[in-house]
Amino acid sequence: MASFLWTVCLSFLLLASGSRGAAPRKPIDVPFGRNYVPTWAFDHIKYFNGGSEIQLMLDKYTGTGFQSKGSYLFGHFSMHIKMVPGDSAGTVTAFYVFKNCKDLGVRFPFNQPMKLYSSLWNADDWATRGGLEKTDWSKAPFIASYKGFHTDGCEVSVNAKFCETQGKRWWDQKEFQDLDAAQYQRLAWIRQKYTIYNYCTDRARFPTIAPECKRDRDI
Helix, strand or coil, rough: CCCCCCCCEEECCCCCCCCCCCCCCCCCCCCCCHHHHEEEHHEEEEHHHHCCCCEECCCCCCCEEEEEEEEEEEEEEEEEECCCCCCCCCEEEEEEECEEEEEEEECCCCCCCCCCEEEEEEECCCCCCCCCCCCHHHCCEEEEEEEEEEEEEEECCCCHHHHHHCCCCHHHCCHHCCCCHHHHHHHHHHHHHHCCHHHHHCCCCCCCCCCCHHCCCCC
């Protein structure tokens, strides 16, 4: 399998200041089936190396996706994702995660448990310049690859004491409330080099930006 060019490391964090506690667990690669299950079109997911790597496939009939088995209030979740290569117009490879912005009306995952979702599907009716560019199905099937399924968080189905904020968990520490300067510089470089479209900067279509865009430091 080709080398993975993209790494997505996303977090649900509900943090409080406190004394220095343990560092987050080093990401450990575990099989896909440990924490995730397919959601539809099971025959469009292929497994490799004992389930430690998977591929999602999109053809003109259907895409596919998966979700976490558990629901979480906060935590650290990461995986390596290789996007659809070449001409992928119209295809959407998504990993859904939400940051807690209670003051903007986004209450989850502050007190609403959430699952993690990822999918590969066709959106050429709206995603490519409002549907002007269509998916070239002669290049199908489109493949997105995943590996490195790491989960370290507060799952609502386990002992509630594990989720208590006691100042001792790694997620309680100040350094995990935001990216540091070096991390932000790396993120800014990736966004500048690889971002194709950002609705927060599209003032022609959206003269009034969405509330969540106010939290985007690149705007």
